[in-house]
Amino acid sequence: MKGPLFYSKILLFGEYGIIKDSKGLSIPYSFYNGALKNDGNASEAALNSNQSLKRFASYLKDIDQDLVRFDIDKLTDDVNAGMYFDSSIPQGYGVGSSGALVAAIYDQYAFDKITVLENLTREKLLKLKQIFSAMESFFHGKSSGLDPLNSYLSIPILINSKDNIEATGIPAQQSDGKGAVFLIDSGIIGETAPMVSLFMENMKQEGFRNMLKNQFIKHTDACVDDFLKGDIKSLFKNTKQLSKIVLNHFKPMIPQQFHELWKKGIDTNAYYLKLCGSGGGGYILGFTEDFEKAKKALSAHKLEVVYNF
Structure with missing residues (x-):
């Protein structure tokens, strides 16, 4: 069988x-x-x-x-x-x-x-x-x-x-596009349950709830709309904001050795990183308008392309 x-x-x-x-x-x-x-x-x-x-x-x-x-x-x-x-x-x-x-x-x-x-x-x-x-x-x-x-x-x-x-349908991939969504292997296995319980614990704080509603969800919704519309310029603006919010408020979900790389992407605009699933390990998602540039900046890591812009 x-x-x-x-x-x-x-x-x-x-x-x-x-x-x-x-x-x-x-x-x-x-x-x-x-x-x-x-x-x-x-x-x-x-x-x-x-x-x-x-x-x-x-x-x-x-x-x-x-x-x-x-x-x-x-x-x-x-x-x-x-x-x-x-x-x-x-x-x-x-x-x-x-x-x-x-x-x-x-x-x-x-x-x-x-x-x-x-x-x-x-x-x-x-x-x-x-x-x-x-x-x-x-x-x-x-x-x-x-x-x-x-x-x-x-x-x-x-x-x-x-x-x-x-x-839903998503915009067709541009096989010759410079931009890409990619995966980075963190080399660590992530456990979903402890990450979700940490999130639920944070949700008990009013400040965290407000951040989630007014910043995290706002930019997440905008990213989804931008991606489906194929508005790349706006997508990268919102992904950058999302990457910042995650670095500031979801740090425990980001493996320690990626904190610097995460910040470097935001500072240089070479790529923006975000969580893939609950975090804590596993894959990290990357977005870049220039994959070759991102590859150089992340040369110590193996990147897998998921989607081309």
């Missing part, structure tokens, strides 16, 4: 803000992917994945039946026969490793599933998001459901607010 491939995702804008109803924009990233397999692989990774799937299967037994029903018997049989999730998606990197797994399990074992081929109304998207949120909570304690949604549908998703999401 080999299931279909599910891709990783990148939340271009909206990390943390979407918890408090900012806009967000999430795109599939096909460089990494994963699939369910049952081919007798006895490697350590396959065995660990199989153990994790056993725990996940028993968690899904107790999921709200009114929300989603699974063929638990078939899932249990497959897991007992050695099924695992074969994935190239790095874990703890903010590119949706658990999201792809959740999408694969839903695709294979859910009864009455909403399929990608249907006319995806807002109601259906919200229902899927709700199902995926309940499923992915097994991995993160609290999940928006957006990562699996992106992975399952494999199309860009625009988050207008918690209850208003839609599939």
Whole structure:
């Protein structure tokens, strides 16, 4: 048995803000992917994945039946026969490793599933998001459901607010464009749950809440609008502001050795960095109007281009 491939995702804008109803924009990233397999692989990774799937299967037994029903018997049989999730998606990197797994399990074992081929109304998207949120909570304690949604549908998703999401088109990439969105590997695995609880702790302070509403969300929303409209000039102005706000108010989410590089980008305008997912490690997202210039400035790091302007 080999299931279909599910891709990783990148939340271009909206990390943390979407918890408090900012806009967000999430795109599939096909460089990494994963699939369910049952081919007798006895490697350590396959065995660990199989153990994790056993725990996940028993968690899904107790999921709200009114929300989603699974063929638990078939899932249990497959897991007992050695099924695992074969994935190239790095874990703890903010590119949706658990999201792809959740999408694969839903695709294979859910009864009455909403399929990608249907006319995806807002109601259906919200229902899927709700199902995926309940499923992915097994991995993160609290999940928006957006990562699996992106992975399952494999199309860009625009988050207008918690209850208003839609599939969207993004401007076509310019293969010869100088500008780029890129990933930097921090070399550290990030843990989502502690970062989110730190954020929730900060939310108890009025000053932090005001900053989030009046600065962070304002510039996040503007970045999403600029990106979708293809207004590059305004996009970089707002991304610079966002990068500053994150450096000033989300420092614990930025790995220590990147604080200087982060500031250097803002000071020189060679690139602007932002969190990719919850931070604390994993990937860092970069935006630049001149990729060659950014590459020189960040020559000690390996950059992966995600999108060309």
